[in-house]
Amino acid sequence: MNPIEWLAAALGVANIALLVRRSVWNFAFGMAMVALYLVVFWEARLYGEAGLQVFFFAAQGWGWWLWVRAGGEESRVPVRWLSPLSRMVWIVATAALSLNLGWVMHRFTDAALPYADSAITGASIAAQILLGLRRVENWILWILIDLASIAVYLTKGLHPTAGLYVLFLALSVMGLREWVQAAGRPTR
Template identity: 90%
Template structure:
């Protein structure tokens, strides 16, 4: 499974690099990456993250469609911020999803790290939706997700994936800076 993990990681690097640049082509690489990671995470008994890859695949297709409609096929897509009320709603919904999913995995599966897995899963769902909607806050969530993911993948011995998430963390910081600048220009 190690070769598959390395290929998925390489696709992920291209995906995030294109995403930081607000290129619609990030989605093609993202779909290939998550397709491979579904198998990697299933083998590692990270069931929440394995199932998350199915969601990501669908969300990548949805995001691709939204970004093309927003004019992303010819240029960089426009981005904007959530309202303060929207931020609060997203935070509460993400926490509720994560806690409930963690309880289900703890109670009904042999998941290796049910609550850590579910926190990453719940936050990743929110971040991916916010990404599709082109909201700057998606990067804040990705930074938190990357930090948690690095710890989980190191604990599970998924070293290439942990390394990928170190790179994702750096790219997420760059993405946040780039998208903040783009949102300011769009005002």
């Protein structure tokens, strides 16, 4: 058992629980979690996800800044839906990023699961940006990411992390429900 992985998983639980509640304090736990997961994923040769942790660290800081500006530290931040055109742009851009990253990792590295890793990485980048922008669709992406991640982590023997992502999946469903309620009906 890797104590770094267990600590990262515990920080992740706090991070997502605070996200569901739309609390700005989620970002402090998120930054600590991703710093530890960089080490865990690098050791597992999941290079896309290791690199993703660097992006997540910066995105957590950016998200924290945006959320404080949007709702203050004590209140729950407002959330809303993407427009239909924006949804299509996000889907196409995420797919293009994922496929290209998968090809690069397959061709130029010894990545364990280059295309699965890149799909999770590309979708996670999109979801994290949408989270910072407080868009409801981030939770839909996180649900898909959680499902794929559970399979990858079980394949790589990262059992505490797979367990964390089962919990993330449940919390993501809760987050989607709460944010849908807070945002109201999507635009058509």
